[in-house]
Amino acid sequence: MEPLKHECGVAMIRLLKPLEYYQEKYGTWMYGLNKLYLLMEKQHNRGQEGAGLACVKLQANPGEEYMFRERGLGSGAITEIFGTVHGYFKELTPEQMADAEYAKQCLPFAGELYMGHLRYSTTGKSGISYVHPFLRRNNWRAKNLALCGNFNLTNVDEIFADITAAGQHPRKYADTYIMLEQVGHRLDREVERLYNECKAEGLEGMDITHTIEDRIDITNVLKTSTPKWDGGYVICGLTGSGEAFAVRDPWGIRPGFWYMDDEIMVLASERPVIQTVLNVPADSINELLPGQAIWVNKKGQMRLEQINEPKKKKACSFERIYFSRGSDMDIYRERKLLGQKLVDPILKVIDYDVVHTVFSFIPNTAEVAFYGMLEGFDNYLNQLKVQRIEALGHKPSHTELEQILSQRIRSEKVAIKDIKLRTFIAEGNTRNDLAAHVYDVTYGSLVPYADNLVIIDDSIVRGTTLKQSIISILDRLHPKKIVIVSSSPQVRYPDYYGIDMASMEQFIAFRAAIALLEDRGMRRVIEDAYRKSKEQVGLPKEEMVNYVKEIYAPFTDEEISRKMVELLTPVGTQAKVEIVYQTLDGLHEACPDHEGDWYFSGDYPTPGGVKLVNKAFIDYIEQIYQF
Template identity: 80%
Template structure:
């Protein structure tokens, strides 16, 4: 219900033919630029705090610019950066606008290699200097590097120490900037190695430059840069000499998909984005394997390489539940399965009273799970009808048969997302009052004081919108009971791999658990977990244990959910309220290819996750918790 922020979305385009080819075939040399725009616009759900793009010309002469970048902040950043690029062409005559040779020689952003990025901050840091791509310039074309990614690193301190020990002095303490310097440093070493090799062969001048650019080995650069990285990532980069790469973390946490033919290489964070932009079937779009890279050299040769050895596969399940577009064939079916899996616990919550229950959903991301839930109930109802008819034998009268066959699942669009709250309009209590009206209801959609109301959402993380808006506004319909259903399990632990969920006390499941421990005089469990966490604070990340798990151990999911209801139900609510969560078994049955579930289980895929949850719990205990 509260939008989660996700870092981030990436897109890459590499044209494999000269610009003249696209002008002749598609009527514009801007074919690659236009495809990049489509890829970014179709992924705007992944980042609305900023956007940027970079471009490389492959055929620039000395003295001519060959590497370009444009960045902007805000929800309109995609439009802004592409508008800024197009402003370079607005005064051209039609002849010049369609002259690919002129474009290559004279126009900025008229290149063969493009990279785009959409940003959501998970660190709280904002401003144009934090918007990707990051750029590292040098007089040697092969040493220029632009980098962007969808990632969070859990061991920035370790990486920082490693590169400073080699004599580097980064100007900024952020994971993206440090990674840029790290990859850039290895790229420098690679270029210098080739320079010495060329000199030893007796080459001089531009022959040395050509020899370097023809032999740069980015595989070695990436291997020696990333071996210490702990986190979920898809990193993309382009060099001034026309090399490009994209590679995925060895746990497969963050997703990346690619497509190529004899005209183009395309990469993006989501599969249907490429399908739509390129009009290709899903089977032609491939997914990068964990630890794998796709690389294209300056001549257009494509190769796959294993950068890091694959670890235990832990693709993020929240990608399937929430973040990725539901237009992906597999994700659509998985979200439906998440809804269908909830039939039995919902039946229990409504005492099997389908006749007096109306089903609905919280707009808009829960809609597909809602269809799956309805499908599951339709199947249940069909079995129930068959059972009733079979048990009655041949004694059924027409009216009785009609009554059985007339049984229906009742569904309505009860909740409507009416306005987007503008936080600059008001503060304090006035702002909270506005938040209560983000959603509206369809009056008359249920029978007051008779019907149960079951409303499904994709996740309940913080519970803020439930308390401030949803429960109160649904109660205006006067249902007998309100059942809030989450298609995902209880979010209990922070995420450190790209989702904006980092502070313990933000989670309603965590707050409910702490409340239960206090209520049942089990504060010693909290203190013992803190003591254990504190004792391991200075251990290497590989030795750290997640002791936060011990807080949840005494309680069932249902006990924690019941306490959540107490904490989230607004004063004055007349209907009885219950929260039903997906179980882990249901999640994994619905999303078998994305087993990553650390935000639900605390089983972090990398040692850095345990280290950061340890720090988060210590921070909570020392700043927030009190008896």
């Protein structure tokens, strides 16, 4: 209901034929540039704060630019940066635009390697200097590096200490700059290793340059720069000499998919994006595996290499619930199954009265789970119909059959999101009043004071929009009961791998658990969890334990949900309000290949996650309590 800001999106293209080939076959040498635009637009959901692209030409002469970059800020950044690129071509004649050889020699962004990035800030740092791709320049073509990624590191402090101890001086204390310096430093060493090798062989001048570019091995660079990265990532890079690469974290937290034929290699954060843009079947698209890198060298030869030892796979389940496009066939099926698995708990809270219940959803990401929920209730109703028909005996009358078979699950589009209001909701005294009107309702969609209203959302994290808007606006329809359903489990812990939830107090589940402990005179549980967390501050992160789990341990999920209702129901609400959450078991049954559930379970896949949740809990307690 309150949108989560999340991980970025990446796109990378390596054309495997000369530009003349695409001009002849597709009518334009801009084939790669156009495909990059589509890959980025189809992933626009992953980046509303900025966008950037980079391009590398393979055959530039000394003195000619061969590496280009354009970046922009805001939700319209994709249109802006591609408009800027096309602005370089607006004065050209039709003949020049159709001349691939002229484009290669004279035009910016007319290259064979492209990389795009969509930014969603998770650190609070903003501005054009934080928009990817980042560039590291050098007079040696092979030492030039453009880097972008969908990532968040948990141990920036450790890595910063390591590289400064080695004599490096990063320009900014930010994970992207630090990663750029790390990879760039190892790229420098790889080039220097090859330079010495060439000199030993008696090579001179441009022969050395060309031999270095032919022999460079990006896997050497990645194997020496990435092992200490703790976090989730898919990092993409281009070098000035024509290497294209991408590497994924060893836990498989962040997603990456690739496709290759004899014309093109493409990598993106989401599978259906590649399917749509290239019109290829899903089974021709490969997942980049945990700890694996894909690399295409200057000659267009592709290699897959295991860079870091794969850990137990903990692919992000929020990708399946919320963030990725629902057009992926597996994600669509999983989201429907998440909805189906909520039928039994919903039946309990509506006292099995489906006749007097209207089902709906919060637009727009919960729509697929809503369809799954409806299918589940259709199946339930069909079973009821069979039982009632069997109970009539062998010769039921037409009227009796018609009465039974005419029963339907009642579904309506009750909630409507008024997106226009988002643009001018301001801070200050008017914010809450304006926020209350972000959603509208369809009047007359249920029978007042007689019908229950069941409304499903993909997740309930902070509960802010529920309290400020949704419950009050739904109550205007005068339902007997409002049942808010979450297709995901209770979000109890911060994420440190790319989602913008890093502090404890923003979680309504955490606030509810703390309130229950206070209500029941159990503050000692809070004190003990704080003391244990504080005692391990000086330990290596690998030895730390997530003691925040002890805050939730005394209570059932249902107890916490009931307390949430107390905290979130606005004063004056007439309908009874209940909240139903997905179970952890239900999540794993629906999404068996994406076991990353740390936001629900507290089981962080990396030591850095445990270290940061420990810090977040201590910060919260020291801000609220005086232990």
